[in-house]
Amino acid sequence: MEIQVSTQAWHEAEADWLVVGVTESPDLSGSFAALDASLGGSLSRLVEAGDLTGKLAELLPVLDAPGLSARRLLAVGLGKADELNGERFCKAMMTAVRSVASKKDRSLALALPESLSGLSTADAAAIAARAIVVGPVGQDSLKTEPGHHPLAAATVLTPVDGEADAKAGVTKGTIIGEAMNLTRNLVDLPPEMIYPESFAERASEAAAAAGVSCRVLGQSELEAEKMGSLLAVAQGSDRPPRVVIVEYKGGKADAPTLAIVGKGVTFDSGGLSLKTSEGMLTMKCDMAGAATALGATLAIARLGLPVNVTGYMGLVENMVSGNSYKLGDILTARNGVTIEVQNTDAEGRLVLADVLSYAVDNGADKIIDLATLTGACVVALGEDVTGVFSNNQDWADAVLSAAKTAGEDAWQLPMFDHYAELLKSDVADCRNIGGRWGGAITAAKFLEQFVGEKPWVHLDIAGPSFASSNKGHREGGSTACMVRTLIEVAATLG
Ligand code: BES
Ligand code: MN
Ligand code: ZN
Numbered sequence: 001m002e003i004q005v006s007t008q009a010w011h012e013a014e015a016d017w018l019v020v021g022v023t024e025s026p027d028l029s030g031s032f033a034a035l036d037a038s039l040g041g042s043l044s045r046l047v048e049a050g051d052l053t054g055k056l057a058e059l060l061p062v063l064d065a066p067g068l069s070a071r072r073l074l075a076v077g078l079g080k081a082d083e084l085n086g087e088r089f090c091k092a093m094m095t096a097v098r099s100v101a102s103k104k105d106r107s108l109a110l111a112l113p114e115s116l117s118g119l120s121t122a123d124a125a126a127i128a129a130r131a132i133v134v135g136p137v138g139q140d141s142l143k144t145e146p147g148h149h150p151l152a153a154a155t156v157l158t159p160v161d162g163e164a165d166a167k168a169g170v171t172k173g174t175i176i177g178e179a180m181n182l183t184r185n186l187v188d189l190p191p192e193m194i195y196p197e198s199f200a201e202r203a204s205e206a207a208a209a210a211g212v213s214c215r216v217l218g219q220s221e222l223e224a225e226k227m228g229s230l231l232a233v234a235q236g237s238d239r240p241p242r243v244v245i246v247e248y249k250g251g252k253a254d255a256p257t258l259a260i261v262g263k264g265v266t267f268d269s270g271g272l273s274l275k276t277s278e279g280m281l282t283m284k285c286d287m288a289g290a291a292t293a294l295g296a297t298l299a300i301a302r303l304g305l306p307v308n309v310t311g312y313m314g315l316v317e318n319m320v321s322g323n324s325y326k327l328g329d330i331l332t333a334r335n336g337v338t339i340e341v342q343n344t345d346a347e348g349r350l351v352l353a354d355v356l357s358y359a360v361d362n363g364a365d366k367i368i369d370l371a372t373l374t375g376a377c378v379v380a381l382g383e384d385v386t387g388v389f390s391n392n393q394d395w396a397d398a399v400l401s402a403a404k405t406a407g408e409d410a411w412q413l414p415m416f417d418h419y420a421e422l423l424k425s426d427v428a429d430c431r432n433i434g435g436r437w438g439g440a441i442t443a444a445k446f447l448e449q450f451v452g453e454k455p456w457v458h459l460d461i462a463g464p465s466f467a468s469s470n471k472g473h474r475e476g477g478s479t480a481c482m483v484r485t486l487i488e489v490a491a492t493l494g
Contacts, residue, residue, distance in 0.1 A: 003129050003174060004155040005167045006109075011038035011068050013109035013157055018070035019096045020111045021089075022047075023081040024054035030114050031159070034264075038067040043075075046309045050388035054079060056088055057095040057473055070109060071074060074100065078113065085118050087407035090127045094473040099133030100151070107153035108132075112166060114159060121162035125169025126176070128156055133177025139470075139477030174305065176487060179299035180480035182206055186291040187466065187478030191267035191284045196234075196315035199266060199287065203244045203294050203313065210298040217243040227354035229333040230314055233347045235270055236271055236324030237317035243355060245362075246294065248301040250310040251494065255317065258307060258493060259364030260297055260486060261355050263348045263371035264290025271318050271344030283284040286348070287368035288465035290315060296486035303487065306408035307493040310364065314355035318347045330428045334358060340428040345392040348373045350432060356450040366395060367456040368489065369447065370482055372407045376439025377460040383467075386410040386482060389444035395455035402488035408481060410459070413441055420445045 006258060010018060010031050020035065028036055028044055036043040042062070046052035052060050056079035065073045072341035076096040079088055093110070096302040100106050110132070112124050158166035186202060188192055194202075200216045207214035219240045222231055227243075234241035244264075265286035273284070291315035297311030325331070329341040331350065335357040339350065348371050359367060386403070388410050390396035396412055403410040419441050422434035430449065434442025444458050464481040467474065 001151060001153065003132055003170050004153070005125075005170055006155050006157055007160045007163055008157060009091040010035045010111050010157055010468065013155060014069045015107040015109040015153070015155065016071050016075045016099065017100050017108045018065075018068060018072070018104060018111065019074045019076060019100070019108055021078040021092055021113045022054045022075045023078045024086070026054055029079075031111065032114075033070040039065060039073070040067060040307055043086055055079065057092050059099055063431060076317060081116060081230070084116050085407070086123055086127055090131065091473045093128050093131035094135050097131045098472065098475075101136035101148055101235065104149045106149070108151060111156040111157040111159055112162070117456060120165065121158060122165040122169040125158065125166040126173035129173030130177040130180070131465055133174055134180050136183065137181050138475050161347045166434035175299055175302045175327055176484060179295040180483050182298070183288075183291040183480040183483055184478040186294070187288050189284075191317070193315055194284070194287065195239040195266045196264070197239065199209035199264060199290065199313070199315050200242040200244050201281055203246065203469060206294065206298055210301050212298055212301045213247045215245045217245070219443045225334060225354075226332070227334050227358070229331045229350040230316060230354040231317055232329065232331045232341070233265075233350050234273070234316040236320040236321045238321075239266070239317045239429055241316040243358070244294070244315065246311040247299050248297060248309045250301065250304060251306050255308055256365035257311060257363050258309045258490060259359040259367045260293040260309060261312045261352065261367060261369040262290035262293030262314070263287070263352055263369070263373065264313045264316060265348055265351060266317050267346065268318045268345070269320055269322060271347060271411060272324050273343045273345040274320060275345060283464055285466040286480065287315065288372050288461060291478070291480050292370050292461070292465070292480065292486070294479065295483045299483065299487050300490045305490050307490050309490055310359070310362070312355050313360050314351040316347075316351055318344070323493050333450065335450060337430065338428040340425040340431040342431045343433045345441050346432045346443070349443055353450045356447060360450070360454055364454060367451055367454050368399060368459065368486065369456070370459045370461055372462040372465055373460045374440045374443045374462055376443070378390045378463040380413065381411055381463060383463040384409055386464055387440050388412040389415055389441065389458040389460070391448055391451065392457060399457045399459075399485070399489055402492060403485040405490045406484040408485045409464070410485070413444070415441065415444060415448070
């Protein structure tokens with residue numbers, strides 16, 4: 001389904017639902033007044049009666065709407081006009097689209113709000129398109145009767161003077177929404193369907209469709225690369241590991257390359273340091289970093305941003321078997337650092353260690369890694385905030401500012417030298433866990449050993465990447481968090 005852009009009057013748009021945003025104490029002028037007139041003044045009466053409040057994301061369906069070409073009207077609250085921003089508009093649009101898509105074969109026409117400060121037509125159109133793409137896709141695709149349905153058709157209504165901006169916004173929002181859905185789908189599918197090989201296949205297909213080159217390293221290539229740390233995690237599984245590299249060269253040949261590195265543990269049982277059943281329940285999500293690296297890199301390519309970006313995904317399954325790596329094992333990472341294993345559940349850092357050092361040696365100039373790395377980060381920042389760690393404040397500031405623009409919550413934690421002391425081992429260069437405290441930071445200090453001198457930001461997405469419940473404005477399961485931030489980083493680099 002391709003989203004159409006139209007300059008039709010709102011009351012002339014044909015669809016099952018006409019979706020119109022309404023602020024608190026709305027200004028009943030312009031298109032809104034014309035719509036009200038077509039409805040014989042019923043909108044202003046609903047406002048007066050207090051039924052149409054305009055509170056953020058509050059829905060008011062008007063099922064009988066004679067005077068409209070659309071069969072029904074869905075008014076969605078935009079909140080206070082002077083508080084409207086991209087995030088709030090997104091929440092309203094997602095709520096409306098998810099409601100429409102809860103029934104089969106529905107079409108919608110979505111009216112962009114007129115003259116709202118704080119939101120350009122292009123941004124509003126991009127957010128609307130993203131909602132139209134993301135909203136109808138649920139985590140319940142394997143139910144016999146899913147609760148979400150593809151839309152039959154979708155049109156974005158824009159004033160004539162905003163048509164070009166709206167078209168550009170819709171194209172951009174569609175690409176971003178599709179990238180988020182790719183990431184979401186990979187995370188939401190069960191671990192029997194998404195394992196290193198099948199992830200790599202899905203990645204190659206998606207890369208080919210986006211015109212991006214893709215390489216897959218298998219067991220013997222990883223051995224040749226001396227990725228002893230990643231391979232140790234993989235060895236307890238019947239599923240062989242993979243490293244996937246997707247490369248997009250949109251910038252000048254001599255321009256710097258951004259490396260996006262993702263943790264791709266397709267299932268984390270904890271290994272011999274076995275998790276509890278409760279702790280393991282959502283561990284299909286432990287490849288969210290890799291799925292995010294893939295989605296973002298392909299979106300950056302499809303948007304044609306003038307930058308060079310390489311995505312690296314380290315894919316393993318952390319399992320229990322007679323061949324599992326053990327506590328007390330000493331691993332030699334690709335860069336020669338020896339690691340004493342003191343907990344097989346601290347496996348993500350072991351996977352990233354080798355992939356980071358590979359990225360450094362393969363032309364990365366700036367690095368961002370993403371990983372569902374530590375429960376400690378969720379304890380520190382809560383479920384909705386990404387932890388930010390870096391060896392370079394300018395680079396951290398660039399990523400933090402991109403997150404702010406994208407409307408994604410991220411917060412930096414310190415990287416003081418003394419945290420590294422906690423990783424000391426009596427028998428190897430380091431051990432793979434710190435002490436009881438500061439676990440998100442000691443994990444980041446561990447990773448720092450593998451990025452050389454390159455500017456590097458580590459994003460711990462253990463909290464925000466996976467939501468435990470469905471909400472009106474977003475589906476539970478994968479959130480595709482940080483996909484938009486990464487695209488924004490690339491946009492500011494170019
Ligand atoms: N994948 C987990 C971290 C995680 C926890 C992700 C909750 C998403 C939600 C990671 O591999 C892990 O097990 N980390 C351990 C580290 C510890 C053993 C030092 C943890 O956080 O407990
Ligand atoms: Mn683990
Ligand atoms: Zn893990």
